[in-house]
Amino acid sequence: MAAGSSKTLKFFGEKMKTIKNLGILVLIIITALFAINFVKNNQNSVSVYFVKVKNNQETSVLPVKRKIESNQTPIKTAIVELLKGPSPNEQKSGYYTEIPKNTALLGINENSDRIVINLSKDFEAGGGSESMSMRLKQVNYTAVDAAKNKPVYLELDGKQVKYIGGEGVEVPQPLLKNLNLGRKN
Numbered sequence: 663m664a665a666g667s668s669k670t671l672k673f674f675g676e677k678m679k680t681i682k683n684l685g686i687l688v689l690i691i692i693t694a695l696f697a698i699n700f701v702k703n704n705q706n707s708v709s710v711y712f713v714k715v716k717n718n719q720e721t722s723v724l725p726v727k728r729k730i731e732s733n734q735t736p737i738k739t740a741i742v743e744l745l746k747g748p749s750p751n752e753q754k755s756g757y758y759t760e761i762p763k764n765t766a767l768l769g770i771n772e773n774s775d776r777i778v779i780n781l782s783k784d785f786e787a788g789g790g791s792e793s794m795s796m797r798l799k800q801v802n803y804t805a806v807d808a809a810k811n812k813p814v815y816l817e818l819d820g821k822q823v824k825y826i827g828g829e830g831v832e833v834p835q836p837l838l839k840n841l842n843l844g845r846k847n
Contacts, residue, residue: 709740709808725803744804762784775812776815778814
């Protein structure tokens with residue numbers, strides 16, 4: 663009987679090893695599928711930057727994701743979505759925009775070496791220097807992320823701008839992700 667028990671234990675031991683190996687294989691396949699889905703979703707989306715107050719005091723410009731429509735370029739999707747503003751759920755989470763609601767996208771000219779974004783003059787309407795700085799950061803961060811290493815230039819009503827707002831917040835051309843916003847002297 664001891665010999666039979668030994669064979670039975672060996673049989674079950676081998677089956678457990680097989681089950682364990684199958685379990686590991688299934689786990690690897692599931693992980694790979696999640697990774698593929700993650701990469702696919704990130705290739706089909708752009709970051710759009712909105713303003714949010716962090717820790718009840720510090721105002722930051724933070725990204726949210728938007729799906730790229732099949733008939734649009736990443737830069738057009740990003741700017742169109744930026745001008746729409748945060749979704750109701752994002753607003754509930756504290757996101758808002760400093761970009762005036764009447765701001766319109768007049769055009770995007772993209773070629774092999776640069777992108778020019780043309781917004782309506784409404785972009786610089788109302789607000790002080792802090793509001794101007796935040797809206798400029800929103801456009802900068804959104805555009806530079808979506809442009810993927812192409813220089814991006816900003817125009818208002820078809821004219822390249824150096825400063826926006828009454829206090830003259832400087833607009834670096836091409837736009838830069840890491841802004842050091844200053845005022846004209």
